[in-house]
Amino acid sequence: MSSEDFRSLLPLLILAAASILLLVVIAVRRDHxxxxxxxxxxxxxxxxxxLIPVEYxxxxxxxxxxxxxxxxxxxxxxxxxxxIVVVLSYTYLRPLREQMEEYYVLILLAVLGSVILAASRHFxxxxxxxxxxxxxxxxLVGYMVRSRDxxxxxxxxxLILAAAxxxxxxxGMALVFYEAGQLGFSGIGxxxxxxxxxxxLIITGFGLIIIGIGxxxxxxxxxxxxxxVYEGAPAPVSALxxxxxxxxxxxxxxxxYSEVDGYQFPVLALLFSIFAAASMLGGNLLALLxxxxxxxxxxxxxxxxxxxxxxxxxxxxxxxxxxxxYLVAYxxxxxxxxxxxxxxxxxEQEAEKLEDYRSLFWRRPGTAVVFTAALLSLAGxxxxxxxxxxxxxAAAGAQEGLWVLLFILAASSVIGLYYYLRIIMAMFAxxxxxxxxxxxxxxxxxxxxxxxxVALVWLGVFPQAMxxxxxxxxxx
Amino acid sequence: MTPDYMEQGxxxxxxxxxxxxxxxxxxxxxxxxxxxxxxxxxxxxxAFIVSGxxxxxxxxxxxxxxxxxxxxxxxxxxxxxxxKIFQKYKTLDSDAINRMKG
Numbered sequence: 379m380s381s382e383d384f385r386s387l388l389p390l391l392i393l394a395a396a397s398i399l400l401l402v403v404i405a406v407r408r409d410h411x412x413x414x415x416x417x418x419x420x421x422x423x424x425x426x427x428x429l430i431p432v433e434y435x436x437x438x439x440x441x442x443x444x445x446x447x448x449x450x451x452x453x454x455x456x457x458x459x460x461x462i463v464v465v466l467s468y469t470y471l472r473p474l475r476e477q478m479e480e481y482y483v484l485i486l487l488a489v490l491g492s493v494i495l496a497a498s499r500h501f502x503x504x505x506x507x508x509x510x511x512x513x514x515x516x517x518l519v520g521y522m523v524r525s526r527d528x529x530x531x532x533x534x535x536x537l538i539l540a541a542a543x544x545x546x547x548x549x550g551m552a553l554v555f556y557e558a559g560q561l562g563f564s565g566i567g568x569x570x571x572x573x574x575x576x577x578x579l580i581i582t583g584f585g586l587i588i589i590g591i592g593x594x595x596x597x598x599x600x601x602x603x604x605x606x607v608y609e610g611a612p613a614p615v616s617a618l619x620x621x622x623x624x625x626x627x628x629x630x631x632x633x634x635y636s637e638v639d640g641y642q643f644p645v646l647a648l649l650f651s652i653f654a655a656a657s658m659l660g661g662n663l664l665a666l667l668x669x670x671x672x673x674x675x676x677x678x679x680x681x682x683x684x685x686x687x688x689x690x691x692x693x694x695x696x697x698x699x700x701x702x703x704y705l706v707a708y709x710x711x712x713x714x715x716x717x718x719x720x721x722x723x724x725x726e727q728e729a730e731k732l733e734d735y736r737s738l739f740w741r742r743p744g745t746a747v748v749f750t751a752a753l754l755s756l757a758g759x760x761x762x763x764x765x766x767x768x769x770x771x772a773a774a775g776a777q778e779g780l781w782v783l784l785f786i787l788a789a790s791s792v793i794g795l796y797y798y799l800r801i802i803m804a805m806f807a808x809x810x811x812x813x814x815x816x817x818x819x820x821x822x823x824x825x826x827x828x829x830x831x832v833a834l835v836w837l838g839v840f841p842q843a844m845x846x847x848x849x850x851x852x853x854x
Numbered sequence: 855m856t857p858d859y860m861e862q863g864x865x866x867x868x869x870x871x872x873x874x875x876x877x878x879x880x881x882x883x884x885x886x887x888x889x890x891x892x893x894x895x896x897x898x899x900x901a902f903i904v905s906g907x908x909x910x911x912x913x914x915x916x917x918x919x920x921x922x923x924x925x926x927x928x929x930x931x932x933x934x935x936x937x938k939i940f941q942k943y944k945t946l947d948s949d950a951i952n953r954m955k956g
Contacts, residue, residue, distance in 0.1 A: 502917060509924045516931050523938050530942065531951055534935045538887055538948075541928050542878055545894035548921060549871050552901030552914075556864060559909035561917070579864075606954045 386437045386445040388427040389453045390497070393490040396420030397483050404479045414468050417482040421461040421489065428453035441562065442503035443494070447851035448698075452496035452629040455706060459621040460489035462713050462826065467614040469823050470720045475524050484521075488514035488618060492626030499637070501551045501561040504630055508547070508594070511623055512540050518618065519611040525726045532610025539593065539603045547590025553583030563637035570638055581645065588649060594627045597687065598656035601680045605664070608676030609730070613723055616672060617716035620679050621709045628686065628705060632698050641693040650691050654783055657684030658790040665797045669732045674797055675715055678756055681794060682708055688783045689771040696774040702852045703770055703845060707755065707763035707837060714752035714830045718745055721823050732804055740809035744824065748831045750802050755834050757798040758791055763837035863904035870897035884939070884946045888932045895925050 384391070400416055403409075428450050436446030443449075464485055471478040491510030498504045520533020555561055557580040558569040570576070589600065596604040608616045640646055661681030668674045686708075689700040722729035722738075722745065729735070739746035755762035768791070775784045837844055870893060877890030899918040906914020940946055 502913075502920060505917070505924075506920060509927070513924075513927050513931060516928075516935075520935050520938075527942060528954060530935060530938055531953060534884065534932070534939060534951070537928070537932050537935065538878075538884075538891065541888075541891045541932070542875075542894065544924075544928075545871070545874070545891060545898055548895065548898035549867075549901060551917075552867070552898050552905055555902065555914065555917075556905035556908060559905075559911065561913050609954055 382437065383439045387439050387443070388430075389424045389450075389457065390443075390490065390493055392420060392424040392427055393457075393486055393493065396424075397486040397490065400479075400483045400486065404483070408477070408479050410468075410472070410478055413479045413482050414464070417464050417486060418461065420486060421457050421464060424489075424493075425454055425457040425461065428457060438499075439497075442500045443497045444499045445497060448633065449493075449497035449629070451702070451848070451851040452625065453493045455709065456489055456492045456496065456622050456625050459625065459709050459713065460485060460618070462717070462830070463614050463618045463621070465826055466617065466713075466717050466720045466823060467612075469821065470612065470614050470723060473724065474522070474726065476522060481518065481521060484514045484518050485618065488518065489622055492622045495626035496629035496633075498630055499563050499633065501555070501563075504634070505544075505548065505551065507626065507630070509544065511626060512544065512594075515615075515619060515623055516540070518615045519607055521615065522612055526610070526612075528610040529612065530610075532607045535603055535610075536607045543590045543593030543600070546586045546593070550583045550586025550588075550590060553579050553586065557583070563634055567638040570642075581643075584640070584643070584646060585649065588646065591627060591631055592653055595624055595631075595683045595687075596657075596680050597653040597683055598660040598680060599653075601657065601660065604680055605668075605673045605676040608679070609670060609672045613672065613716050613720035613728060613730075616675070617713055617720070620675070620712045620716065624679075624683065625705055625709065628690075628701065632690065632701060635690070636698070647691060650687055651780075651783060654684045654687035654691065655786050657681060657687070658786050662790040662793040662797075666793065668797070670730050671719060671732060671735065671801060672728070672730045674801070675712065675719075678794065678797075679712065681790060682756070684790075685768065685771055685787055688780060688787055689774050691783070692771075692774040692778040692780060696770070696777060698852050699845070699848050700767075700770040700774040702848050703841070704767035706844060706848075707767035707834075710830055710834050710837065711752050711755040711762075711764055714748060714827055714834065715756065717823065717827050717830070718749040718752065721745060721821075721827065732801065735801060736804050737807045737809035738805040744828075746805045748827050750805065751831045751834055753798040753802055755838070757795045761835060761838045763834045763841075766838055766841045860904055860908050863907075864901060867897045867901035867904065870894075870900065882948050884932075884936045884948055884951075887948065888929060888936070892925060892929065895921055 438444050488511050491507045494503055494507030498507055516533055516537040519536050520530050522529035557577055558566050560566050560569055593600040657680050661677045665674050665677035686701055686704050689704055690697055719729055755764035758764045758768040772784055874890045874893030878887055881887055899921045902914040902917040939951055943951055
């Protein structure tokens with residue numbers, strides 16, 4: 379490998395080296411604040427390193443990894459999301475009786491796994507990235523062993539289902555390898571282009587791989603873990619599951635599908651259409667029945683990934699751009715939403731019941747306004763990033779004539795509006811006891827949430843800069 | 855290996871995978887669920903080795919080693935959680951542990 383290769387792999391190297399360094403630091407001295415600062419520095423460095431080496435790209439750094447505009451953009455996005463989750467975690471964890479230093483190592487490893495996924499062009503790196511991500515997440519979801527029973531339960535549920543999904547994915551890869559004799563995405567693409575008729579085995583293999591990916595993205599009918607994990611996990615970890623884990627898998631799905639030209643198989647398109655429709659309807663309908671805010675966000679994430687699959691399915695020139703823009707908008711929005719949940723949680727008591735949010739506006743007006751902006755963006759109301767994201771999905775879908783899916787998207791968005799508005803109504807309900815008002819404390823997390831909210835509205839009003847960047851890096 | 859053995863090897867892998875999946879679906883004890891997942895993952899490993907032999911390609915064996923390492927990591931986390939859960943609930947029945955619903 380040349381020095382340029384190392385230079386282009388810098389984001390990955392920084393994250394890997396930082397997690398080892400942190401382990402050594404923890405072995406010498408347990409210091410929550412020190413570990414936190416080191417983690418923030420590592421993620422910021424990896425973020426900067428993702429933005430710099432554009433001049434070297436596209437570069438095939440090894441048979442397993444390719445560093446191009448696409449993977450660098452996703453790497454920057456994932457590192458930024460990881461950074462925000464770490465900042466949210468610090469104040470959230472402080473009052474708890476856990477040993478919290480290893481938590482940061484696991485977050486670094488989860489981000490690393492996700493960045494590997496975004497850069498992978500081979501089944502081996504696909505699998506390794508996914509497992510690095512998953513095993514860190516099992517531990518993070520079940521991290522609150524001392525303070526919350528539900529955290530353990532969620533961790534175990536996630537472990538069993540995600541490990542089963544990994545087995546499906548691996549068996550699918552093995553079937554594809556048996557027929558094609560190739561593990562690299564481009565090699566498989568070449569095999570598929572030359573093959574005259576495809577055997578049952580290879581189609582089954584693709585089906586199993588899609589099932590495995592569907593599990594990781596929590597697409598219906600493989601969504602049953604999502605609500606429980608979102609509820610049981612600590613709020614910052616729920617944000618990590620919603621952003622970093624989904625982002626990496628979406629990236630590898632986009633790359634895999636375009637390299638093997640999966641759009642040529644109507645069977646797989648039908649499979650994805652069914653997943654998308656079931657996720658949009660199922661996610662939004664099930665969310666109606668909930669009165670736990672974290673569960674509502676969990677079900678809404680199922681619906682949102684359904685919308686994203688519509689963009690992905692459109693397969694035209696706009697597909698990757700629309701899906702990526704939607705992902706950026708969703709990342710910002712869901713980070714604000716879970717940030718508010720984490721911000722309002724105190725010690726072992728998480729603010730997750732709808733009751734906890736009743737007349738929040740009269741107690742903490744700033745927090746309530748920020749949360750309202752996030753919920754409106756999730757609902758796709760104009761002037762927010764969520765609206766522009768949905769608009770581009772609709773444009774991409776309309777270009778390819780996916781009318782049935784677009785109709786379901788529109789209809790289920792209307793259903794979704796109901797439960798988002800329910801939370802907003804609760805927040806603005808008049809307070810029975812106005813004396814309860816708490817003077818808002820200026821805090822780092824509060825500032826972060828305000829910045830993210832400004833970004834949310836800015837993307838909704840002036841999306842052009844982000845769209846140009848995505849077109850240049852991702853689609854170009 | 856001759857092609858006949860290849861098909862038999864794949865058949866064995868498929869049967870093992872299905873057995874593991876059925877086990878995962880019907881067993882309620884957490885340890886047995888982890889065991890079933892192990893069987894599914896090893897079935898995938900066997901399929902990789904047979905495919906590698908078919909193409910005279912070492913990649914299949916490399917993937918098997920990756921699977922082995924990953925399974926060990928996964929099971930160690932799983933057993934640690936199972937231990938904690940047993941201490942808390944005095945049972946490993948997954949239906950009894952299931953408190954979150956809806």
